[in-house]
Amino acid sequence: MKQHNRSVSRVVYYILMFVIVFALFSLTIPGQFLSRFNLQSMAFQVPEFGILALGMMVAMLTAGIDLSIIANANLAGIMSAICLLKVTELYPNVGSLAIILVTVVVAVISGTIGGLFNGFLISVLGILPILATLGTMKLFEGLATVVTRGRPITGFPVEIQYIANETIGVVPVSFVIFLIVLVMVALFLKKTPLGFKIYMLGSNEEAARYSRLNNRAILLRAYAVSGLMAGIASIIMMSRFNSVKVGYGNSYLLQAVLVVILGGTNPDGGEGDVFNALFAILTLQCIASGFNILGFTDYMRNVIYGSMLIIVLMFTIMVPRIREMVKRKKETVSIS
Numbered sequence: 085m086k087q088h089n090r091s092v093s094r095v096v097y098y099i100l101m102f103v104i105v106f107a108l109f110s111l112t113i114p115g116q117f118l119s120r121f122n123l124q125s126m127a128f129q130v131p132e133f134g135i136l137a138l139g140m141m142v143a144m145l146t147a148g149i150d151l152s153i154i155a156n157a158n159l160a161g162i163m164s165a166i167c168l169l170k171v172t173e174l175y176p177n178v179g180s181l182a183i184i185l186v187t188v189v190v191a192v193i194s195g196t197i198g199g200l201f202n203g204f205l206i207s208v209l210g211i212l213p214i215l216a217t218l219g220t221m222k223l224f225e226g227l228a229t230v231v232t233r234g235r236p237i238t239g240f241p242v243e244i245q246y247i248a249n250e251t252i253g254v255v256p257v258s259f260v261i262f263l264i265v266l267v268m269v270a271l272f273l274k275k276t277p278l279g280f281k282i283y284m285l286g287s288n289e290e291a292a293r294y295s296r297l298n299n300r301a302i303l304l305r306a307y308a309v310s311g312l313m314a315g316i317a318s319i320i321m322m323s324r325f326n327s328v329k330v331g332y333g334n335s336y337l338l339q340a341v342l343v344v345i346l347g348g349t350n351p352d353g354g355e356g357d358v359f360n361a362l363f364a365i366l367t368l369q370c371i372a373s374g375f376n377i378l379g380f381t382d383y384m385r386n387v388i389y390g391s392m393l394i395i396v397l398m399f400t401i402m403v404p405r406i407r408e409m410v411k412r413k414k415e416t417v418s419i420s
Contacts, residue, residue, distance in 0.1 A: 139313025147353025199311015286353025
């Protein structure tokens, strides 16, 4: 019961955080921030970085991190683009369904393979997640540069452009895709045995081992899911820019880490909720949009995002320590 009440109070806290930030910018710059154009623009910008944040969250739940997720997404997009252009070259009259199918399948497989490689380095070879994914980030970037020679690949069929640039009524198609992915990740983490094992592994690796869980297999699959999210995000990035290139979306890495921790995921693993992350994603998007309207440069935004990350991490570390100190004080008083 206490655990349920705690979860509800956390959800309320993150909803309140979003409402306060939204209201603040609405009152400060009402004409521009509340315009239909700006609100729709925010909905267009959320999906790829939101999906990448979900992938980062899965990695962090295991007490790890995936610094390669952006590079993996770019490489997945490049692999998908090469295969797609080859198919359309060989079969000029290929149908829309085949075009979308090729794009999705190649991107998802490529991203998942990248995630599995991270999982192999971390779970089988025992390399620290931050070092393993830092290495694979540079590896994926290097492979993408060699394949493309540093040049963008452009000129995709209209079916691909539709994914990230069209709407269903006033709601972007890509935002609908993001919500579907978010619900699927939530169900995966809360309703499947593997999701439960990921939380258990992140909470206490030794306890998971004594419970006869295969920690290596869990880590391997968790990073495969992170890679899968990179593959899905790559499709939206590919569609939005109508091109793929090394270095696209590099700013998303800091934002993804910030959003996951801001959404209550514990960097030490075992604690985090997808719907809390959703409101953290929406909050950060409001902040980004507000900064854009106010004319903040990318450098100013990075300083603010970096400062926010440090502050949130400080609270994440200090609050449990303060609670522990208060608890010990109460125990001491009760004994005396």
